[in-house]
Amino acid sequence: MNSTVDTQGTTVAQRIAQALPRLTRSHRQVADYVLEHPLQVATLPIDELAAVVGVSVATANRFARALDFDGYATFRAELVRGFEPLVAPVERMRGNLERPTTVAEVFATALDESRRNIEATRQTLDYAACEAAVERIGKARSIYIAGFGASAWLAGLLQHGLDGSCSDVRLLSSVSGVTHSARTLMHAGPQDLFIGLTFPRYLTDTVALAQIARAQGCALLALTDRPSSPLAPLADVVLYCQTETSYRPNCETSVLALVEALTSAVALRAPDPVQSAGRILQAVRPWLHGANGLLRANGANAATPPDAAAPNGDGPKKKKAPR
Numbered sequence: 001m002n003s004t005v006d007t008q009g010t011t012v013a014q015r016i017a018q019a020l021p022r023l024t025r026s027h028r029q030v031a032d033y034v035l036e037h038p039l040q041v042a043t044l045p046i047d048e049l050a051a052v053v054g055v056s057v058a059t060a061n062r063f064a065r066a067l068d069f070d071g072y073a074t075f076r077a078e079l080v081r082g083f084e085p086l087v088a089p090v091e092r093m094r095g096n097l098e099r100p101t102t103v104a105e106v107f108a109t110a111l112d113e114s115r116r117n118i119e120a121t122r123q124t125l126d127y128a129a130c131e132a133a134v135e136r137i138g139k140a141r142s143i144y145i146a147g148f149g150a151s152a153w154l155a156g157l158l159q160h161g162l163d164g165s166c167s168d169v170r171l172l173s174s175v176s177g178v179t180h181s182a183r184t185l186m187h188a189g190p191q192d193l194f195i196g197l198t199f200p201r202y203l204t205d206t207v208a209l210a211q212i213a214r215a216q217g218c219a220l221l222a223l224t225d226r227p228s229s230p231l232a233p234l235a236d237v238v239l240y241c242q243t244e245t246s247y248r249p250n251c252e253t254s255v256l257a258l259v260e261a262l263t264s265a266v267a268l269r270a271p272d273p274v275q276s277a278g279r280i281l282q283a284v285r286p287w288l289h290g291a292n293g294l295l296r297a298n299g300a301n302a303a304t305p306p307d308a309a310a311p312n313g314d315g316p317k318k319k320k321a322p323r
Helices: 012-022 025-034 046-053 057-066 071-082 084-098 103-124 129-138 148-162 178-187 204-215 252-269 273-287
Strands: 143-146 170-171 191-199 219-224 237-240
Touching: 012 025, 012 071, 025 046, 025 057, 046 057, 046 071, 046 129, 057 071, 103 252, 129 191, 129 219, 129 237, 129 252, 143 148, 143 178, 143 204, 148 170, 148 191, 148 252, 191 204, 204 219, 219 252, 252 273
Parallel strands: 143 170, 143 191, 191 219, 219 237
Antiparallel strands: none
């Protein structure tokens, strides 16, 4: 009887299932661990896997051969292939640790990577897509922004940047959780715009909310890294951003640069951008250091500040202390 495993087009899990009847007890011990923790095993060298399972390095290598791999290295490479976007940052970090590096070198490399990512993003921008993104933002009745994980902070900065130019901008990432975000989207419709931000390692929350927004008839704008991103096929307009880095899952600097470029373009296209900026300045003036006389210095067109002298000459009114 031929006991060779048919490996054509099979996954690691399928190879284990096919080989299971002839695996030794130690090999089955390794197999059980691989099936329970495939993502973790994809990041482990052979000695670490052997230690965590409680077998010898030789047994771990024989297990790989029993699945018809040349050895553990090819077994792990096949396992990694299925989780490549997820394990890539771990593999990069492992490689960095194997090369002695000074703090100064890390600073220089990280800053260089940010610069290269921003330049690569600029070089590959589709300016027709940029124009379409600005137009859709300007026409939207309400704008819903979603991003989770590190992208939640970037989504917040996008909301902050659009808030001065758009009448209704809502950030879906909040302490109330993704289910509340889904409920909020029930009020969305064809006049509205959903903006999703997601980068490797992609989070399903953003994709799920995008699908809900699409079902509600919203237009979709995606900020992501590549056409294979799960958000890209759902979007009407996509702005791509280069985010490769040696030390983190993504380079957020380039995403922030794209966000700032987008919000700057929206601000310039907004009706009466100078008046809008002036209203924002007036609203935040009480909290700006050294700005007590700012509006008076702007001349007669400036609105009367809260602490201006009263007409009867009684002097400025005192502000009540905030409670």
